[in-house]
Amino acid sequence: MGLIEKILQGDQKAAAKLISKIEDEPTSALEELKVLKERIVPVHTLGITGPPGVGKSTLIARLIERYREKNKKVGVLAIDPSSPFTGGALLGDRIRMQMHSPDEGVFIRSMATRGQLGGLSRATAKAVKVLTGWGADVVVVETVGVGQDEVEVMRVADTIVVVLSPGLGDDIQMMKAGILEIGDIFVINKIDQGETGHLERNLELVRPGREREGWVPAIIKTIAVKGSGIDELHQKIEEHRKYCGKPREVERADED
Amino acid sequence: MRKKIRVLIAKPGLDGHDRGAKVVARALRDAGMEVIYTGIRQTAEQIVNTAIQEDVDCLGLSILSGAHLKLFPKIVKLLKKRGGKNILIFGGGIIPSEDIPELKSMGVSKIFGPGTKTQGIIDFIKTQIDADGKRR
Amino acid sequence: MDAVKKEKKNWEEKVLKKVLEKRPERKKYFENYSKIKIGRLYTPEDIEDLDYLKDLGFPGNFPFTRGVQPTMYRGKLWTMRQYAGMGDAEESNKRYKYLLKQGQTGLSVAFDLPTQIGYDSDHQLAIGEVGKAGVAIDSLADMELLFKDIPLDKVSTSMTINAPCAIILAMYIMVGEKQGVNLSQLTGTTQNDILKEYIARGTYIFPPLPSLRLTTDVIEYASKYLPRWNPISISGYHIREAGATAVQELAFTLANGLAYIKALKMRNLNPDDFAPRFSFFFAVHNNFFEEVAKFRAARRLWARLMKERFKAKNPKSMMLRFHAQTGGATLTAQQPDNNIVRVTLQALAAVLGGTQSLHTNSRDEALALPSEDSVRIALRTQQIIAYESGISDTVDPLAGSYYLESLTNQMEKQALTYIKRIDKLGGMLQAIERGFIQREVQNSAYLLQKKIEKEEEVVVGLNRFRSEEESKLEKLILDPKIEERQKKRLKELKNKRNKEKVKKALNDIKKAIHPAPARRSGVHKQENLMPVILEAVGVYATVGEICEVMRQEFGEYRESVSI
Ligand SMILES: Nc1nc2c(ncn2[C@@H]2O[C@H](COP(=O)(O)OP(=O)(O)OP(=O)(O)O)[C@@H](O)[C@H]2O)c(=O)[nH]1
Ligand SMILES: [Mg+2]
Numbered sequence: 001m002g003l004i005e006k007i008l009q010g011d012q013k014a015a016a017k018l019i020s021k022i023e024d025e026p027t028s029a030l031e032e033l034k035v036l037k038e039r040i041v042p043v044h045t046l047g048i049t050g051p052p053g054v055g056k057s058t059l060i061a062r063l064i065e066r067y068r069e070k071n072k073k074v075g076v077l078a079i080d081p082s083s084p085f086t087g088g089a090l091l092g093d094r095i096r097m098q099m100h101s102p103d104e105g106v107f108i109r110s111m112a113t114r115g116q117l118g119g120l121s122r123a124t125a126k127a128v129k130v131l132t133g134w135g136a137d138v139v140v141v142e143t144v145g146v147g148q149d150e151v152e153v154m155r156v157a158d159t160i161v162v163v164l165s166p167g168l169g170d171d172i173q174m175m176k177a178g179i180l181e182i183g184d185i186f187v188i189n190k191i192d193q194g195e196t197g198h199l200e201r202n203l204e205l206v207r208p209g210r211e212r213e214g215w216v217p218a219i220i221k222t223i224a225v226k227g228s229g230i231d232e233l234h235q236k237i238e239e240h241r242k243y244c245g246k247p248r249e250v251e252r253a254d255e256d
Numbered sequence: 257m258r259k260k261i262r263v264l265i266a267k268p269g270l271d272g273h274d275r276g277a278k279v280v281a282r283a284l285r286d287a288g289m290e291v292i293y294t295g296i297r298q299t300a301e302q303i304v305n306t307a308i309q310e311d312v313d314c315l316g317l318s319i320l321s322g323a324h325l326k327l328f329p330k331i332v333k334l335l336k337k338r339g340g341k342n343i344l345i346f347g348g349g350i351i352p353s354e355d356i357p358e359l360k361s362m363g364v365s366k367i368f369g370p371g372t373k374t375q376g377i378i379d380f381i382k383t384q385i386d387a388d389g390k391r392r
Numbered sequence: 393m394d395a396v397k398k399e400k401k402n403w404e405e406k407v408l409k410k411v412l413e414k415r416p417e418r419k420k421y422f423e424n425y426s427k428i429k430i431g432r433l434y435t436p437e438d439i440e441d442l443d444y445l446k447d448l449g450f451p452g453n454f455p456f457t458r459g460v461q462p463t464m465y466r467g468k469l470w471t472m473r474q475y476a477g478m479g480d481a482e483e484s485n486k487r488y489k490y491l492l493k494q495g496q497t498g499l500s501v502a503f504d505l506p507t508q509i510g511y512d513s514d515h516q517l518a519i520g521e522v523g524k525a526g527v528a529i530d531s532l533a534d535m536e537l538l539f540k541d542i543p544l545d546k547v548s549t550s551m552t553i554n555a556p557c558a559i560i561l562a563m564y565i566m567v568g569e570k571q572g573v574n575l576s577q578l579t580g581t582t583q584n585d586i587l588k589e590y591i592a593r594g595t596y597i598f599p600p601l602p603s604l605r606l607t608t609d610v611i612e613y614a615s616k617y618l619p620r621w622n623p624i625s626i627s628g629y630h631i632r633e634a635g636a637t638a639v640q641e642l643a644f645t646l647a648n649g650l651a652y653i654k655a656l657k658m659r660n661l662n663p664d665d666f667a668p669r670f671s672f673f674f675a676v677h678n679n680f681f682e683e684v685a686k687f688r689a690a691r692r693l694w695a696r697l698m699k700e701r702f703k704a705k706n707p708k709s710m711m712l713r714f715h716a717q718t719g720g721a722t723l724t725a726q727q728p729d730n731n732i733v734r735v736t737l738q739a740l741a742a743v744l745g746g747t748q749s750l751h752t753n754s755r756d757e758a759l760a761l762p763s764e765d766s767v768r769i770a771l772r773t774q775q776i777i778a779y780e781s782g783i784s785d786t787v788d789p790l791a792g793s794y795y796l797e798s799l800t801n802q803m804e805k806q807a808l809t810y811i812k813r814i815d816k817l818g819g820m821l822q823a824i825e826r827g828f829i830q831r832e833v834q835n836s837a838y839l840l841q842k843k844i845e846k847e848e849e850v851v852v853g854l855n856r857f858r859s860e861e862e863s864k865l866e867k868l869i870l871d872p873k874i875e876e877r878q879k880k881r882l883k884e885l886k887n888k889r890n891k892e893k894v895k896k897a898l899n900d901i902k903k904a905i906h907p908a909p910a911r912r913s914g915v916h917k918q919e920n921l922m923p924v925i926l927e928a929v930g931v932y933a934t935v936g937e938i939c940e941v942m943r944q945e946f947g948e949y950r951e952s953v954s955i
Contacts, residue, residue, distance in 0.1 A: 269505075269520070270505035270506065270508075270509060270511075270517060270518075270521050270522065271505060271525070271594070272589070272592075272593050272594015272595055272596075273593070273594070273633075273634075274591075274594060275633070275634050275635050275721075275834075275837050276836050278838075279635075279834075279837055279838050279841050280836070282834070282838050283838070283841075294595050295951050296951065296952065297509075297517065297594075299516075299517065321505060321520075321521055321524060321525065322524055322525075323519075323520035323521050323524065325520075326519060326520030327520060369725060370724070370725040371724060371725055371726060371854050372846045374841060374842075374845065374846055
């Protein structure tokens, strides 16, 4: 059986291999991807971004619980930077999602940026397809949102969740140009750790988000470690999914 | 051809002595590898599924609790079952000499004892992976 | 002083310069593990600012630099405490009774890993670990067995337990109660130092904030009902073993101590009500003067912090009493006999640093469980220092050494710098949650490893002066039936006990936990959990069951990767 057939039958190993090929030999992977593309229907893609350490991975672990309760299969792509000096990377996002590792209905893959961010968003878009082929009903992409490049990566997503935390009150102004503009939903996580008023006021001032017709970016407060606020977040994501309608073909950054 | 060596460093069992595992993870990263680190208290299922999903070339297991003869076989067996038989496995920690042959016979390529140089581990991984073209 | 300075300059120009030109020193730069630059020569100039009365004083007096008792080892030698212990409750009980018969009055209990992280012996994650690193305790029934026929009013028990400390202490109290021993008669120590578990050692269960609540519950309860109990032993040992430098060990341990005091103060307790029963636990490594200086600096800094920050009045609140253990991480598997010499040097430093008790490691601890011979040599090492070296005949004999005093000053200063940095991050809890402390420690561990690999740091027998013989790790033989036996006992217990009562007691714990801490400032309003835990333990709810309720309410901690 060919790799693609295996992937379509839900074989994790086959899917993992194809993602590696996309990373290592992008050109020769194109053929397989072409075949794959014809066999899949795009699924809802969720982008989770925000400054380092705000709780993105912890939130994803919680969201996976919600999806799994409804028996939806979840694919996760967790992206971390490669060291510009050695080319190595330490990929640690999945540490917070490891409780889902034994679950056959969850597929988590860590990806390093490998120093080519434009290329990364292409690889990410393709990996989303592989996970779709594997059977994911929803694909979640995590990136650290610090620069324009990561914003680029987020373009693969139908719904973008920007995660912030109370301590960030004043830094918000500086983020304006970046990730704040792309959020459909804003999460203030770690509300157990301090006042959120300051951050909320600042968010209000900035009025961030990609306000589109009929959608007003929402702000949701969570404590990811304890699981509170996750239902609301999940609901809001579902709302946005319905608002978007048919998932977009993940094409934009995809043409090699 | 693989562009980057991907390694999973995992700590099965319940002990929290992760100094060695973390030093090794960092050394491998600094040697240009992509290192997936999943933290302490990992079950065999977690480790194996991670290795498969991450498509790693190499799995390093660190264990100091003395439960290696229970945990290693479980992991190796499961890994083979899940189609990961080409993954290079090495171990580290406090492992008595007389247990090493048994571990090797089940498919653990090497055990690094106390006092190992991280450069030794880096060299080992690179040599093994170069030698074994099919791993790529 | 001016004369000294002038003469020093003279010496440097006339004598030193010539020698250096002819024969350069071994290294361009000398430093110790804490990255403190070590000078060529220390003179009165280096301790110019030292104020004897303010900075050193007299032993037994503030700031306790010279020791916590006026006569130190002239009065009483340090306690030579060697611990061991594993298997199940029955086996350990036999061993304890044997030790007591030999005249030992203190027992120390190590627990296996499942117990330490709140899993019963039949939990899936417990496979292969039951009874391994210590005794397995699932319920009060095991604790009763562990202390069967041992009168708890006659022994002092030290228990290395952290995350489930409240539960284990509750069991100990219940055993005492059943023996008819009054709470006020119980003596001993619980480690109960949860913060260091996030930094090193890793036997945490819950996130830091609720963990801190449990820790302070134990301390508060002990301060009210257990006057002879040391409810906490604030431990730098494991932080050091995880790779911290001496300064980091010192700074992070004291910062943890400050965090506990702060949390207790938020409950409107007066530091003088509980701080006198705080004790500390440090490692002692190879760099001799660095270690001696560390202990002296620790005493002085703690005394000052307690006085200045917490306005303690009782001198006992300012007195840092500590237990020391030689550094496990400094032992080599290669040429294990060399470890005897390392342990000797380390033990000497601990004694010169004024320790209250000492554990000396056995030479083969890097390899496996120590043999009886090795354990004996380790103990003899302490005895030779105590009785033959003459060191114990006078108080703080190294005081006044230009080098040592200068180093003591620097260690104190650098540790304080760290503590202030932690303050800026919002305290230890925040610093841990953000991974700052872990990162600092891991970084030190990595740098030391690199230095050893590059032979910038010499480890005899490992990277220099190697011999051909290969080191062999001995196999540790453990009764494989322990796990089965323990599981069977647990199953029987679960059938026998009153299920309704257990259910109710567990539910009571759940209720008492709520409302879960919503914010930091809410800590002091919470109910102390000890009474409901005592109830639950009394009806034979297990460690695993109680911890499961808490896991549900508190959540579980997952480490920060910060490599
Ligand atoms: N107190 C508190 N801590 C939280 C919360 N959510 C996450 N954390 C903690 O914050 C730290 C970082 O969480 P992660 O989920 O790794 O954050 P992240 O945004 O994925 O981090 P990076 O991928 O490194 O950028 C961890 O120690 C979490 O346990 C929360 O709601 N409250
Ligand atoms: Mg993350």
